[in-house]
Amino acid sequence: MVDEAEKQPTQLDIARKAGVSTATVSRVLNGSPLVKPALRARVEAVIEQLGYYPHAAARALASNRTFTLGAVVPTLNNAIFAACTNAFEREIQASNYTLLLAVSNYDLGAEEVLVRRLLERGVEGLLLIGNAHSEAVYELLARTRTNYVNTWAWEPQLQLPNIGFSNRRAGAALADHLVGLGHRRIGLVSGIAEGNDRVRERAIGVRERLAAHGLALEEAATTEIRYSVREGRRVLGEFVEAGTLPTALICGNDVIALGVLLEAMERKIPVPEALSITGFDNLPLTEHIRPALTTIDVPASAMGHLAARAILSAIGDGVPVASRELEAPLLVRETTAPPAA
Amino acid sequence: MVDEAEKQPTQLDIARKAGVSTATVSRVLNGSPLVKPALRARVEAVIEQLGYYPHAAARALASNRTFTLGAVVPTLNNAIFAACTNAFEREIQASNYTLLLAVSNYDLGAEEVLVRRLLERGVEGLLLIGNAHSEAVYELLARTRTNYVNTWAWEPQLQLPNIGFSNRRAGAALADHLVGLGHRRIGLVSGIAEGNDRVRERAIGVRERLAAHGLALEEAATTEIRYSVREGRRVLGEFVEAGTLPTALICGNDVIALGVLLEAMERKIPVPEALSITGFDNLPLTEHIRPALTTIDVPASAMGHLAARAILSAIGDGVPVASRELEAPLLVRETTAPPAA
DNA sequence: GTAGAAAATGTAAGCGCATACAAAACAAAA
DNA sequence: TTTTGTTTTGTATGCGCTTACATTTTCTAC
Known part of the structure; x- marks a missing residue:
C-alpha cells in the first residue's frame, strides 16, 4: 500500500x-x-x-491566513501556567486553530526572539504572560498589527490589552488580611522579581498596604527565591536559624508556601498559631492539605479561555482585543490566624 | 513611525x-x-x-522544511506531561525549531484529528504519549514517513519507536514491594483505562505479580477514577464506608495517592500502619509531605529532552528514530510498611 | 422555444521564498 | 596578454494553494 x-x-x-x-x-x-x-x-x-x-504552508502563502495562534509562557513547570496554556489550546482548537507554544524561562530577552519566531511563523494572535516585555516585542507587535493579550495582569493605566487580575490588589488583600488579624511582623518570600512584573506588583501591593497601616515588611524575613518546595523549606529554616522568623510570611506562590508550611511542621512550629502563611495561585492541593492554605485564587484557566476568545473575536471582527478584569479573590483558610503573643 | x-x-x-x-x-x-x-x-x-x-510559510513552501515539531499530549493539567512538554520545547528551541502543541484530552479520536492537523502544518517530527493510538494515526505517520516517538512506554515487542519506561514492570515493582511487605489485601485505584495504555499496562503488571504470588486484587477496592485529589479522597471514603478498605492501595498517580493519603489522615486512619499507599510519578511535593509518598519516579523531563534529540537527529541523519529505555525506579518512602495485623 | 440572469466551473496569476542554472567577476597560470 | 578555473552574483522557475476574473452551464421568465 x-x-x-x-x-x-x-x-x-x-x-x-x-x-x-x-x-x-x-x-x-x-x-x-x-x-x-x-x-x-x-x-x-x-x-x-x-x-x-x-499543505498548510501553501495555503498560508496564498491566502495570507495561517490559522495558528502563539503563546509564550515563562514555563510549563508551574501548574498555573500549564493550566492557562491548556485552556487556551482547548479553546482555539475548537475553532480549528493550532497552537505554537514557546517557553521563555522567565527571560525577557529569550522571549523577544521567541515572539519574533512565532511572528515569522505567521501567528494571527499571541498570548503573553504579564505586562513586562521588551520594547522590541511591543514594537514588533505594533508594527505587524498582531492581536495579542497580556494575561496575568490588570493595569489599565498602561493601556495594554489585559485579560487578568490586579497583582497589586491581590498583594494588598494579603497584607490587609494579615494586618487585620493583628500581625505586625510580616515577611515576604517572593519569586524572582527580575523580569517579572507580577512579582513586583504583588510586592508593591503588600508594601503599600503595610505602609498605610504604619508598618513595613520585616526585611530580615524578606527574600526572593525560585518557585520550589525545597527553596521554601530552605528559607524557612534560614529564618528560624537566624532568629528572624516573623509572625506571618507572605509567599510568592503556593509551591513556596507549601515548602514553608511543611518545613514549619517538620520543625514543630505551630501553623497558624506561631506562624501564619499565605500562598498564591490556589493549586488544587492547597484546599485539601491540613492546615489548608490561605491563598489567592488565580483564574488561570479562565484567563486562557478568555484570552483565546478575545483574540479570535478580534481576528474575526477586525477590532482590537478587548481588555477584561478578572477577580483573584483571597481565600482565607487555615494557615492564617491572629499572632500568638 | x-x-x-x-x-x-x-x-x-x-x-x-x-x-x-x-x-x-x-x-x-x-x-x-x-x-x-x-x-x-x-x-x-x-x-x-x-x-x-x-515569511516562514513561503520558506516552507519553497524549501520543503518547516522547522517545526509537534507534540500531542493528553493534557497539560498533569504536571508530569507539562514537564515533558516543557523539556521537549526547551530542547527543540535550542535547535531553532518551534513547537506545535495539541491537547487531546485523553481522547484517541480527537488525537487523530490533531495529528492530522499537525501533519498539514508540516511538522517534521512528532512526540506522542503512549503506544495506544488509532490505526489511522499510525497509517498517516507511516505514509508520510514522519519521524515520531511514543514516550511514556517501553514495549519492544510492538516494534514502535519508544523512548520511555515499562509501565508493566513499574506496576509489577509496586506489587512486589507490597507483597514483600506482607500485604495480602491490595486494592488498585487507577486512572481511566479507556484509551490509555499506560494505565492498562500498569494494572497488568500489578495483577501478574499478584498472581505470581498466588494473590489477586481486591476487586471491591479496585476502581478507575479521574486524576484529582478530590476523586482520590472520595474513593478512600467509599472504601471505608463500604468496609472494603484493604491494607494497601496502589494509586494510579501521585495526585490520586495524595487524595487518598489526605483523606486517610482526615479519617485518622494511620498511614502506613493501617493502610499502605503508593503513588506514581514522583511529583516534587511527594518527598516533602509527611508521611512521604512511596512512588515510582517517572523520568518526565528526560523523556522530553531525549525525544527531542532523537527526533532531531533522525531528521538530521535521515535515520529512523532510535528507541531507548529509561528507568522508572520504585522510591520506597514512608507510606508503605508491613500491614498491622 | 429564447434571451437574459444566475449559478457553477475553469483559467491563470500570484503569494514569498529557495535554488538550479547561467552569467559575471575575479584569480591564477601560461 | 590570453586562457582556464574559481568564486561570486543574478535570472528565472516552481513549491501548492487561493481567488479575481473569464467562461460555461443551468435556470427563469417570457
Whole structure:
C-alpha cells in the first residue's frame, strides 16, 4: 500500500483524477457553497481515496491566513501556567486553530526572539504572560498589527490589552488580611522579581498596604527565591536559624508556601498559631492539605479561555482585543490566624 | 513611525534597496558561505533597517522544511506531561525549531484529528504519549514517513519507536514491594483505562505479580477514577464506608495517592500502619509531605529532552528514530510498611 | 422555444521564498 | 596578454494553494 517514493498528493492530483479544475478542489476543501453537491461528492471521494490533505504552508502563502495562534509562557513547570496554556489550546482548537507554544524561562530577552519566531511563523494572535516585555516585542507587535493579550495582569493605566487580575490588589488583600488579624511582623518570600512584573506588583501591593497601616515588611524575613518546595523549606529554616522568623510570611506562590508550611511542621512550629502563611495561585492541593492554605485564587484557566476568545473575536471582527478584569479573590483558610503573643 | 497600510517587507524590497538580487538576500538569510562579507554586511544593514524577517510559510513552501515539531499530549493539567512538554520545547528551541502543541484530552479520536492537523502544518517530527493510538494515526505517520516517538512506554515487542519506561514492570515493582511487605489485601485505584495504555499496562503488571504470588486484587477496592485529589479522597471514603478498605492501595498517580493519603489522615486512619499507599510519578511535593509518598519516579523531563534529540537527529541523519529505555525506579518512602495485623 | 440572469466551473496569476542554472567577476597560470 | 578555473552574483522557475476574473452551464421568465 505504501509506495516508497510516494509524494503527498496535491490539489492537482485530485483535480485530474476527479476530472475537475484545481479551483473546484480548493472550493470543496474550503466549503464554498457554490460547488454542486454531486461534484463535491466526487471530489471528496477522490480526496478520501488518495488520502489527500492540504499543505498548510501553501495555503498560508496564498491566502495570507495561517490559522495558528502563539503563546509564550515563562514555563510549563508551574501548574498555573500549564493550566492557562491548556485552556487556551482547548479553546482555539475548537475553532480549528493550532497552537505554537514557546517557553521563555522567565527571560525577557529569550522571549523577544521567541515572539519574533512565532511572528515569522505567521501567528494571527499571541498570548503573553504579564505586562513586562521588551520594547522590541511591543514594537514588533505594533508594527505587524498582531492581536495579542497580556494575561496575568490588570493595569489599565498602561493601556495594554489585559485579560487578568490586579497583582497589586491581590498583594494588598494579603497584607490587609494579615494586618487585620493583628500581625505586625510580616515577611515576604517572593519569586524572582527580575523580569517579572507580577512579582513586583504583588510586592508593591503588600508594601503599600503595610505602609498605610504604619508598618513595613520585616526585611530580615524578606527574600526572593525560585518557585520550589525545597527553596521554601530552605528559607524557612534560614529564618528560624537566624532568629528572624516573623509572625506571618507572605509567599510568592503556593509551591513556596507549601515548602514553608511543611518545613514549619517538620520543625514543630505551630501553623497558624506561631506562624501564619499565605500562598498564591490556589493549586488544587492547597484546599485539601491540613492546615489548608490561605491563598489567592488565580483564574488561570479562565484567563486562557478568555484570552483565546478575545483574540479570535478580534481576528474575526477586525477590532482590537478587548481588555477584561478578572477577580483573584483571597481565600482565607487555615494557615492564617491572629499572632500568638 | 508605524505607517498604517505598511506591508511587511519582502526579500524583493531588501534586494532592491541593497541593489542586489533576491537570491543574494536569500543567501545571506540562510548563512550561505559564498556571499562576500562586504555584500553580506550591506544586505544585513538593509534587513535591519527595514525590520525584515522571513515569511516562514513561503520558506516552507519553497524549501520543503518547516522547522517545526509537534507534540500531542493528553493534557497539560498533569504536571508530569507539562514537564515533558516543557523539556521537549526547551530542547527543540535550542535547535531553532518551534513547537506545535495539541491537547487531546485523553481522547484517541480527537488525537487523530490533531495529528492530522499537525501533519498539514508540516511538522517534521512528532512526540506522542503512549503506544495506544488509532490505526489511522499510525497509517498517516507511516505514509508520510514522519519521524515520531511514543514516550511514556517501553514495549519492544510492538516494534514502535519508544523512548520511555515499562509501565508493566513499574506496576509489577509496586506489587512486589507490597507483597514483600506482607500485604495480602491490595486494592488498585487507577486512572481511566479507556484509551490509555499506560494505565492498562500498569494494572497488568500489578495483577501478574499478584498472581505470581498466588494473590489477586481486591476487586471491591479496585476502581478507575479521574486524576484529582478530590476523586482520590472520595474513593478512600467509599472504601471505608463500604468496609472494603484493604491494607494497601496502589494509586494510579501521585495526585490520586495524595487524595487518598489526605483523606486517610482526615479519617485518622494511620498511614502506613493501617493502610499502605503508593503513588506514581514522583511529583516534587511527594518527598516533602509527611508521611512521604512511596512512588515510582517517572523520568518526565528526560523523556522530553531525549525525544527531542532523537527526533532531531533522525531528521538530521535521515535515520529512523532510535528507541531507548529509561528507568522508572520504585522510591520506597514512608507510606508503605508491613500491614498491622 | 429564447434571451437574459444566475449559478457553477475553469483559467491563470500570484503569494514569498529557495535554488538550479547561467552569467559575471575575479584569480591564477601560461 | 590570453586562457582556464574559481568564486561570486543574478535570472528565472516552481513549491501548492487561493481567488479575481473569464467562461460555461443551468435556470427563469417570457
